[in-house]
Amino acid sequence: MVDRVRTDRPRRVSILGATGSIGQTTLGLLAENPAGFELVAVTAHRNVARLAEIARQFRVQFAAIGDETLLPELRSLLTGTGIVCGGGLSALSEAAAYPSDLVMAAMVGASGLVPTLTAIRRGAMVGFANKEVLVCAGHLVMAEAAKYGAKLLPVDSEHNAIFQVIQTNPTSAIERIILTASGGPFLGWSLEEMARATRAQAVRHPIWSMGDKISIDSATMMNKGLEIIEAHHLFALPEPQIEVVIHPQSVVHSLVAYCDGSVLAELGTPDMRTPIAYALAWPKRMAKGGKRLDLSRLGNLSFAPPDPVRFPALRLARAALAAGNGAATVLNAANEVAVAAFLKEAIGFNQICAIVEECLAGLSNQTITSLDDVFALDREARHRAEAEVKHWTGRASILGAVTERSQAPWLQTTALN
Ligand SMILES: NC(=O)c1ccc[n+]([C@@H]2O[C@H](COP(=O)([O-])OP(=O)(O)OC[C@H]3O[C@@H](n4cnc5c(N)ncnc54)[C@H](OP(=O)(O)O)[C@@H]3O)[C@@H](O)[C@H]2O)c1
Structure with missing residues (x-):
């Protein structure tokens, strides 16, 4: 099991689905906090150019592209960097297995099931955005999390609030x-x-x-x-x-x-950076800029x-x-x-x-x-x-x-x- 509360070194993070909306937002928070986090492994499906850019910018150790036919292009884009490259489903799981404290599960759809389970089975903390994984195999995933002591940190803003x-x-x-x-x-x-x-x-x-x-x-x-x-x-x-x-x-x-x-409720401006920051820093909190909630300016809140x-x-x-x-x-x-x-x-x-x-x-x-x-x-x-x-x-x-x-x-x- 990973040591989740160590404070003497930056928290090591991997991102499954680094080129997507949640992946990019996570990267933004990591870039703002270089002393707090070290990005070690990233994955994408087909966006090989952006994946290589991220890998270079954050000097990751491992980059995996889901579409195996793009592996030669990834290798060529990362030539001379020393970054290890992988392709196909097994490489996505390799990224999830890569030693890190927290895996951000930010792929979309059931395609995230196998790599997310790999992270769970090594007892990692998992920032859980990829909800389809729980929808298609919830009982099995929760049983594995309990068995291997993996901490699931909800990233969906609703579940994060709860x-x-x-x-x-x-x-x-x-x-x-x-x-x-x-x-x-x-x-x-x-x-x-x-x-x-x-x-x-x-x-x-x-x-x-x-x-x-x-x-x-x-x-x-x-x-x-x-x-x-x-x-x-x-x-x-x-x-x-x-x-x-x-x-x-x-x-x-x-x-x-x-x-x-x-x-009891959790309130805030609609900004995915908030639940992602919560998951990244858990069980602590990290400072994050951006708009603050101003209820008197907001006026009415409605429910139906x-x-x-x-x-x-x-x-x-x-x-x-x-x-x-x-x-x-x-x-x-x-x-x-x-x-x-x-x-x-x-x-x-x-x-x-x-x-x-x-x-x-x-x-x-x-x-x-x-x-x-x-x-x-x-x-x-x-x-x-x-x-x-x-x-x-x-x-x-x-x-x-x-x-x-x-x-x-x-x-x-x-x-x-
Ligand atoms: N976006 C949000 O604000 C938000 C909020 C709450 C929850 N979520 C949940 O978070 C998850 C990600 O959402 P998103 O909006 O970030 O999705 P997205 O922008 O479509 O990004 C999906 C990521 O997964 C990769 N990917 C897609 N299909 C793949 C496959 N078959 N194999 C390997 N990688 C694959 C994509 O790579 P390429 O770029 O190479 O295609 C990309 O990196 C979803 O489950 C969603 O429901 C999202």
Whole structure:
């Protein structure tokens, strides 16, 4: 297990997904605190030029590119630096295994599962941004974290807020947690308007600047659905104790309600640098510049329940969580395929959730006891979702699809929040 509270040397950090939005924000904080941190290993998928730039700037020891065909280019870009290069999935895991105190898990999608587990299995602290890892294999990941003594530090602003609150209060006294949701770019749009939404409109989040996949997830509110499942695993709470409330200003990052009626929240300006800084410095805090929250200037904060008709993703995620077994693996895989298809402009916006629902209804809910089970079900769900994408490609947008209920009884059992 790594020594997580040593203060006599800079904290050694690795970043899985260093070229992405979370990766870049993390790099910014490291650059501002050169005495506090040493970046030792970085990864990317295909952005080899940026990866090489980062590797040179931070003088890392190891750089890995997920797309193995780009390894010769990475090597050539880093010639003469002494930086060791790797390519392919095994190299991503090698980066995660590289001796460091904290691994920032900032890849996107289930592709982060194997490298993140590698970090967990050496007992590292893991800054957890890559929520899909917990959605597709939460029970296995949490069991491995407990077995190897890995500390999971939530980076999603909502889960980070809850994590901060529960540090000083008994978890047994928690009545429920309340995840806030900005509502995304289509909060006030009708279903008909959403059916015609373009890629450019969907990725333009009103508050946060993020990678494409999470931006689309925020627009469908599947992001909040994934976060319900993530919270269930991180905080060991059953689905009915996890509420969602729309809060467009994204100032209250989430709340914890206790058995005595107290509700504690973490507030701040919407800035991912804050939860990332918290994870980087845990269990201490590091100073960070930037805008400070000024409540008197802010005026009103508003809260409202989510609309289950325009945003069926919440119902689907709750149903998958309540169903247990492999349902969340299917939900995640189908959503990844559908979002990728929307980003390629192959399907309409409302078809994303319709495809997820079809996959959940069409695949039997299989028991998951091993990583191989996860991989097999993930593959099966992707095939099914790809067939659904083919079915819808080129067809007129399906306005009604999102409000239809499937025939799968387990999809209809949970509340609509
Ligand atoms: N962005 C946010 O503000 C935010 C907030 C909360 C939570 N999160 C979560 O954090 C994670 C990262 O989000 P993001 O917005 O930073 O994503 P992003 O900007 O798309 O970055 C993804 C990173 O992962 C790499 N990557 C993508 N696919 C890969 C693959 N198959 N194999 C290896 N590496 C791969 C990318 O490399 P290339 O650049 O080479 O493609 C990039 O470095 C997501 O799970 C998201 O839900 C993000």
